Every structure is written in structure tokens, then in C-alpha cells.
Amino acid sequence: MTAKTPDASRRNERSRRAILDAALALVGEVGYNKLTIEAIAARAGVGKQTIYRWWPSKAAVLLDASLALAGDADQEGGWAGLPDTGDLAADLKLVLRATVDELTQEKYDAPTRALTAAGATDPALGEQFTRRLLEPQLALYEDRLRTAREAGTLRAEADLRLVAELLVGPLMHRWLLRTAPLDHAYADALVDHVLRGALADAD
Incomplete structure (x- = not known):
């Protein structure tokens, strides 16, 4: 019987996910400043x-880890766009x-705060954070708002980007x-x- 050839892509994906999971876990434990590539590697094996x-x-690792976490959250929510x-x-x-x-969940809170703080002091990371994580999320809001405007629910002159940001x-x-409870x-x-x-009948 011929032995099966190891699936390198599967092995690489396991390693990649282990690294992302390790980065998320560690940033929650030690914070961004104390997070190191060495520690991530050791935790991921x-x-x-x-x-x-x-x-x-490490910032790039954390960005991809946050993107993966956002993808997991979307799957848990059961929608690819807004309902x-x-x-x-x-x-x-x-x-x-x-x-x-x-x-308000710990697994989301710590890495998102760390990435936000890092992006504020690292312009290149901040640009990637905006382009890869924030902009796609705002676009989903704009798509749903556009549907509402076309249906006559929103004012015809409504600025969709502004409403999404608000x-x-x-x-x-x-x-x-x-500043206050988030609930x-x-x-x-x-x-x-x-x-x-913003509603068409708001007058």
C-alpha cells in the first residue's frame, strides 16, 4: 500500500491558525507592549x-488574528452582511x-484594544487596520442603508457614509x-x- 503524501497546505493552515490563536490569547494576558514573536511562537508550538x-x-500577526476573529464572529452571527x-x-x-x-467579551476586547492602540502610533498599521477591518464593516452598513433609501425609508439626500459612522x-x-456602560x-x-x-418621514 502506498503511503499518503503529507498535505502541506493543511499543515500550514493548522500552524497559521495556531499562531493567530496564540497571538490573541497572549495579547489578552500580557498586553500589546509585552507581546513578542518569541512568545507567540512558543505558545503556538x-x-x-x-x-x-x-x-x-507582531502587529501584522495581530491584525490577521483580529481579521480571523471578526470572521469567526460573522459566522457565529449567521450573516455575511447586515440582515x-x-x-x-x-x-x-x-x-x-x-x-x-x-x-464586551474578553476574547474580542483585549486584541481589539491592542490593535487600536498600536494603529494609533503606527501609521502603516493604522492604514491597514482601516482598509482591511473598518472599511469593509462600514461598507456593510452602507449597503443596508442604501437598500432602505431605495425603498423610500431613508431620505433621498441621506449621506449613507455619515449615517453609518454615526x-x-x-x-x-x-x-x-x-465612559459609560455599553449595553x-x-x-x-x-x-x-x-x-x-435620517428617516424619510422624520419631519
Whole structure:
């Protein structure tokens, strides 16, 4: 019987995921400043050069780890885009509530805070963070808002990007600065206040 040839792609994907999981776990334990490639490699059970073959820095590892985490959250939520039940307010509240749930979970909180802090001081990382993580998420909001505008729910002159930022921005501000509790009630109130000025029948 001929022995099976090892599947290198499967082995590489296992190693890659182990590295991403290790980065997420460690940044939650020690913070971004104390996170090292050596520690990630040791936790993942791989050589340091394996990491450097795929990523140039710990920041790049953490960015990909956060993207993978966001993908996992989307799968858990059961949608690739925002839901469209025909009730815009209900759909937005559902998504913002899910975002609150994610941000208040430890496995999401620590790496997202670390990446946000690193991106604020590293322009190249900040640009990648915006382009690869933030912009695609805002685009999903814009797509759902565009559908609502075409259906006559939103004002014809509504600035979709501005409405999306008004929904997401205050939520992230409260989470980042911990100025007040972040909960479902706040998410619902945010949607109601934003839509009050954007709905076609708001006059």
C-alpha cells in the first residue's frame, strides 16, 4: 500500500491558525507592549522563523488574528452582511446589539484594544487596520442603508457614509474610553436617535 503524501497546505493552515490563536490569547494576558514573536511562537508550538516567513511583525500577526476573529464572529452571527427584514431600525439594532456582545467579551476586547492602540502610533498599521477591518464593516452598513433609501425609508439626500459612522462611531467611543456602560439599551437608543434625523418621514 502506498503511503499518503503529507498535505502541506493543511499543515500550514493548522500552524497559521495556531499562531493567530496564540497571538490573541497572549495579547489578552500580557498586553500589546509585552507581546513578542518569541512568545507567540512558543505558545503556538512553531519556530520563530515560521512566523517571520508569513508576517513582518507582531502587529501584522495581530491584525490577521483580529481579521480571523471578526470572521469567526460573522459566522457565529449567521450573516455575511447586515440582515434585511424590511424593518431598518430592527435590523440595525440587531447588529449593534451583536457588536456590543462581541466588544464586551474578553476574547474580542483585549486584541481589539491592542490593535487600536498600536494603529494609533503606527501609521502603516493604522492604514491597514482601516482598509482591511473598518472599511469593509462600514461598507456593510452602507449597503443596508442604501437598500432602505431605495425603498423610500431613508431620505433621498441621506449621506449613507455619515449615517453609518454615526451608528458605529459613538458605540466604539464608549467602548474604547469606557465612559459609560455599553449595553443593548445604549445600542437601541443610538439607532433611534440616528434614524430620527435620517428617516424619510422624520419631519
